[in-house]
Amino acid sequence: MVEPVQGEGGYIVPPDDFLPMLREVTEKYSVPLIFDEIQSGMGRTGKIWASEHYGVNPDIMCISKSVGGGIPTSMIAYRSDYDTQLPKGFHLGTYRANPVALAAGTAILNYLKNTDILERVSSKGQYIMKRLNEIQDSSRYIGEVRGKGFMIGAELVKGRKTKEPSQEMANMVKSYLYRHGVLMLTCGHFGNVMRYIAPLTIEDELIDKGLSIFEDAVKELEHIY
Numbered sequence: 001m002v003e004p005v006q007g008e009g010g011y012i013v014p015p016d017d018f019l020p021m022l023r024e025v026t027e028k029y030s031v032p033l034i035f036d037e038i039q040s041g042m043g044r045t046g047k048i049w050a051s052e053h054y055g056v057n058p059d060i061m062c063i064s065k066s067v068g069g070g071i072p073t074s075m076i077a078y079r080s081d082y083d084t085q086l087p088k089g090f091h092l093g094t095y096r097a098n099p100v101a102l103a104a105g106t107a108i109l110n111y112l113k114n115t116d117i118l119e120r121v122s123s124k125g126q127y128i129m130k131r132l133n134e135i136q137d138s139s140r141y142i143g144e145v146r147g148k149g150f151m152i153g154a155e156l157v158k159g160r161k162t163k164e165p166s167q168e169m170a171n172m173v174k175s176y177l178y179r180h181g182v183l184m185l186t187c188g189h190f191g192n193v194m195r196y197i198a199p200l201t202i203e204d205e206l207i208d209k210g211l212s213i214f215e216d217a218v219k220e221l222e223h224i225y
C-alpha cells in the first residue's frame with residue numbers, strides 16, 4: 001500500500017520507475033497493489049490520479065478529501081473481478097453511499113474531466129515551482145523544492161550543504177505566513193516541509209500574493225539566523 005506521491009510523509013515524489021517496479025513485483029507474486037490517492041488524487045498533481053503520471057493501475061484505490069468538495073466522504077475503487085468475491089449486501093451500512101456526497105463526487109469528477117482545470121494545475125504548478133526555486137536560490141535555508149501540480153513541498157534546513165532539517169524554521173515561517181494572511185501546513189518526518197496545497201481554483205493574483213509573502217517569510221529567516 002503506497003501513496004503515489006507521499007503527503008504527510010513530506011511531499012515526496014518517487015523516482016519514475018518506482019511504481020512500475022511495484023506493479024511488476026506485486027503482479028509476479030499476486031499481491032494486491034493498493035494506492036492511497038486520498039491526498040494526491042482528484043487533480044491535485046495535474047492529473048485526476050497521481051498514479052496516472054506513472055502509467056500504473058492499482059488493484060484497489062482509496063479516495064477521499066476533495067472528492068466530496070467539502071462534503072465528508074470517502075470511497076474505495078477496486079478491480080471489477082474482486083466484486084464477485086464479495087458477499088451480497090456487503091456494501092450496506094449506516095453512513096454508506098450518502099446520496100448527496102455521491103452526487104457531489106460525480107459533479108466534481110465531471111468537472112475535472114470536462115474543463116481545462118487539470119491543464120491549469122499543471123501549468124500553474126510549474127510556475128509556482130519556478131518561483132519557489134528562485135526563492136530557494138536566494139536563501140540558504142531551503143534544502144529542496146519538489147512536487148507535481150499543486151502538491152509542492154519546500155524543505156527548511158539549517159544549511160544547504162548539510163540539509164539538516166529545521167522544524168523550528170518551518171514553524172517560524174508558518175507563523176509568519178499566518179500573521180500575514182497565508183495558511184500553509186507543514187509535513188514530513190521532521191516537520192520541516194512547507195506544503196503548497198492551494199485549492200485548484202485559486203485565483204492567479206492570490207497565487208502571486210501568497211508566493212511573495214512566502215518569499216518575505218524566508219527572507220525574515222536570514223535576519224534571525
Ligand SMILES: Cc1ncc(COP(=O)(O)O)c(C=O)c1O
Nearest residue numbers: 003007008036037038039040064
Ligand atoms: C494520504 C492520506 N490517506 C488517508 C488519510 C485519512 O486519514 P484519516 O481517516 O485518519 O483522517 C489522510 C488524511 O490526511 C491522508 O492524507
